[in-house]
Amino acid sequence: MxxxxxxxxxxxxxxxxxxxEMLYPNVEELRSRYLDIMKEDSFQKxxxxxxxxxxxxxxxxxxxxxxxxxxxxxxYLKREDLCHTGAHKVNNTVGQILMAKRLGKNRIIAETGxxxxxxxxxxxxxLMGLECIVYMGEIDIERQAPNVARMKMLxxxxxxxxxxxxxxxxxxxxxxxxxxxxxxxxxxxxxSVVGPHPYPDMVARFQSVISEEVKLQLKEKxxxxxxxYVVACVGGGSNAAGIYYxxxxxxxxxxxAVEAAGEGIATGKSxxxxxxxxxxxxxxxxxxxxxxDDGQITEPYSISAGLDYPGVxxxxxxxxxxxxxxxxSITDKEAMAAGLLLSQLEGIIPAIExxxxxxxxxxxxxxxxxxxxINLSGRGDKDLNxxxxxxxx
Amino acid sequence: xxxxxxxxQESTQKGxxxxxxxxxAGYPEPQDTATILTELEKSGVDMIEIGLPFSDPLxxxxxxxxxxxxxxxxxxxxxxxxxxxxxxxxxxSIPLLIMGYFNPILQFGxxxxxxxxxxxxxxxxxxxxxxxxxxxxHYRSIFQKYxxxxxxxxxxxxxxxxxxxxxxxxxGFIYMVSSxxxxxxxxxxxxxxxxxxxxxxxxxLKAPLIVGFGINNSETFAQATESTAxxxxxxAFIKHLxxxxxxxxxxxxxxxx
Numbered sequence: 115m116x117x118x119x120x121x122x123x124x125x126x127x128x129x130x131x132x133x134x135e136m137l138y139p140n141v142e143e144l145r146s147r148y149l150d151i152m153k154e155d156s157f158q159k160x161x162x163x164x165x166x167x168x169x170x171x172x173x174x175x176x177x178x179x180x181x182x183x184x185x186x187x188x189x190y191l192k193r194e195d196l197c198h199t200g201a202h203k204v205n206n207t208v209g210q211i212l213m214a215k216r217l218g219k220n221r222i223i224a225e226t227g228x229x230x231x232x233x234x235x236x237x238x239x240x241l242m243g244l245e246c247i248v249y250m251g252e253i254d255i256e257r258q259a260p261n262v263a264r265m266k267m268l269x270x271x272x273x274x275x276x277x278x279x280x281x282x283x284x285x286x287x288x289x290x291x292x293x294x295x296x297x298x299x300x301x302x303x304x305x306s307v308v309g310p311h312p313y314p315d316m317v318a319r320f321q322s323v324i325s326e327e328v329k330l331q332l333k334e335k336x337x338x339x340x341x342x343y344v345v346a347c348v349g350g351g352s353n354a355a356g357i358y359y360x361x362x363x364x365x366x367x368x369x370x371a372v373e374a375a376g377e378g379i380a381t382g383k384s385x386x387x388x389x390x391x392x393x394x395x396x397x398x399x400x401x402x403x404x405x406x407d408d409g410q411i412t413e414p415y416s417i418s419a420g421l422d423y424p425g426v427x428x429x430x431x432x433x434x435x436x437x438x439x440x441x442x443s444i445t446d447k448e449a450m451a452a453g454l455l456l457s458q459l460e461g462i463i464p465a466i467e468x469x470x471x472x473x474x475x476x477x478x479x480x481x482x483x484x485x486x487x488i489n490l491s492g493r494g495d496k497d498l499n500x501x502x503x504x505x506x507x
Numbered sequence: 508x509x510x511x512x513x514x515x516q517e518s519t520q521k522g523x524x525x526x527x528x529x530x531x532a533g534y535p536e537p538q539d540t541a542t543i544l545t546e547l548e549k550s551g552v553d554m555i556e557i558g559l560p561f562s563d564p565l566x567x568x569x570x571x572x573x574x575x576x577x578x579x580x581x582x583x584x585x586x587x588x589x590x591x592x593x594x595x596x597x598x599x600s601i602p603l604l605i606m607g608y609f610n611p612i613l614q615f616g617x618x619x620x621x622x623x624x625x626x627x628x629x630x631x632x633x634x635x636x637x638x639x640x641x642x643x644x645h646y647r648s649i650f651q652k653y654x655x656x657x658x659x660x661x662x663x664x665x666x667x668x669x670x671x672x673x674x675x676x677x678x679g680f681i682y683m684v685s686s687x688x689x690x691x692x693x694x695x696x697x698x699x700x701x702x703x704x705x706x707x708x709x710x711x712l713k714a715p716l717i718v719g720f721g722i723n724n725s726e727t728f729a730q731a732t733e734s735t736a737x738x739x740x741x742x743a744f745i746k747h748l749x750x751x752x753x754x755x756x757x758x759x760x761x762x763x764x
Contacts, residue, residue: 132609134566134635135660136684277572278562290565297664297687395610408584409614410562
């Protein structure tokens with residue numbers, strides 16, 4: 115059994131392309147060409163070169179000695195926080211901007227929640243000299259002012275999404291509407307492993323450089339390519355897809371997905387999709403999503419803006435349903451404590467999203483000899499205000 | 508015989524252009540459904556599309572988004588719509604379609620939804636995010652069991668090959684989206700649209716073409732129906748409801764045709 119996407123665009127029961135006909139030509143063009151383009155030598159050469167010289171890859175695989183000692187396991191951190199722009203998001207935007215150029219598109223649109231993907235998109239558009247329009251929920255624009263300023267400084271136009279709940283899911287709706295209105299010249303750079311096929315697979319492939327590097331790095335450090343566990347936080351799930359990718363079909367490697375419980379799963383203020391979601395369709399993909407009994411999509415909550423998406427990517431929905439992945443949810447409180455702990459034990463201030471993955475060790479016990487690799491997906495600079503308010507720093 | 512099929516036949520025989528009107532169920536008020544349906548029929552409209560409100564209507568512009576949002580805030584639900592339709596069905600004979608996104612239908616259960624449609628006298632379904640290939644593989648037999656005609660969309664970017672495949676799957680009409688846009692975005696048709704209407708008309712498809720998106724007055728209605736079987740008005744009617752509530756519906760319809 116494979117946990118990769120099949121030729122029809124499904125991960126088990128999940129995935130597909132449930133899109134209005136207006137999007138069909140664009141999505142179909144991408145679907146029919148993405149694999150061939152990614153295989154081209156010239157594409158690979160340019161992609162690899164940019165990842166190395168521009169993004170700063172490979173990122174280190176760091177053995178967190180003091181953190182390991184505290185929790186009694188061999189814990190490694192994959193330092194995606196050291197990527198240019200401060201998170202793993204840029205791996206995907208570099209890949210997709212090269213894809214857009216080969217498809218002959220000269221106008222780029224993107225959605226963003228916390229602003230990390232928006233910044234990563236604005237960055238590569240500046241690099242390539244392409245027009246960049248980023249949709250961002252009106253409420254998120256207020257919450258994430260520094261990232262809005264960064265996008266503007268990079269030359270992007272930030273358009274507030276004023277519909278619905280005015281957050282990430284609505285920004286995504288607005289980006290999709292823009293794509294419907296501009297079917298000829300525009301490429302939509304989705305920021306996570308969500309959306310209609312082939313997006314979840316394409317984004318996962320661009321992010322798969324993370325586990326590709328872990329294999330080589332772990333071989334060097336531990337004498338084996340496979341850890342016992344790979345751990346990542348999951349909102350839509352792109353950093354998770356990246357660190358799971360080359361281990362998906364190696365069942366001896368445990369997969370742990372960490373979702374945001376917000377104030378607690380039962381409180382009504384949560385983003386733990388595996389616990390609270392049901393099968394349905396969001397943004398063109400059949401997956402697990404949080405919704406009412408009547409099929410209206412509900413607004414999730416988490417202290418971290420990068421995890422408050424009401425769905426998960428179809429790859430993760432399948433990992434959950436098949437039991438291949440172990441899903442853990444972590445509250446705001448637990449995540450904030452873990453963020454502070456890592457800062458003080460290792461001198462690394464993580465993004466609050468990432469802090470959720472670090473928090474599992476309080477309750478999830480591992481064996482002393484277990485090798486656990488955590489995707490340290492982003493740095494905490496963007497979250498300083500939240501940390502300041504929370505801890506009265 | 509299915510009421511949509513019958514209506515399409517009649518209007519072809521008479522050489523008359525069909526006028527179809529869309530409104531969002533539960534807007535402006537949850538109990539307005541029956542009044543709006545009755546008034547539209549009295550005013551001589553040929554078909555009605557009832558929008559099932561959804562939290563995330565991807566293919567819709569601000570007018571229909573807003574009406575859906577308000578309808579949901581008003582407490583509109585799928586079950587409530589079926590109740591309303593059942594109560595009014597005996598007093599109206601006009602063909603009815605439900606236009607709704609796929610997620611609420613999936614949550615209801617596709618088969619139960621179709622069964623309820625049949626019981627409530629619904630004649631067809633437009634599900635913009637259910638692509639024709641998914642429909643053919645998984646849902647065709649269910650739709651047919653309950654005599655619901657599936658209606659698919661085509662756009663100026665849809666390839667000829669795909670238009671043929673959509674025509675094959677269609678049992679009523681084809682919903683021809685006038686231009687690359689969400690609902691309510693354009694006004695007035697140019698040469699490009701005229702050519703597109705003519706190009707597809709000349710394909711001699713088995714399903715009649717009914718144009719939607721961008722029709723908001725008698726002029727655009729006439730342009731849209733020059734080489735097609737009819738046209739659908741949505742956002743413009745929602746705006747009328749916003750301004751007039753359920754009053755003057757006949758005036759609106761008479762201003763179109």
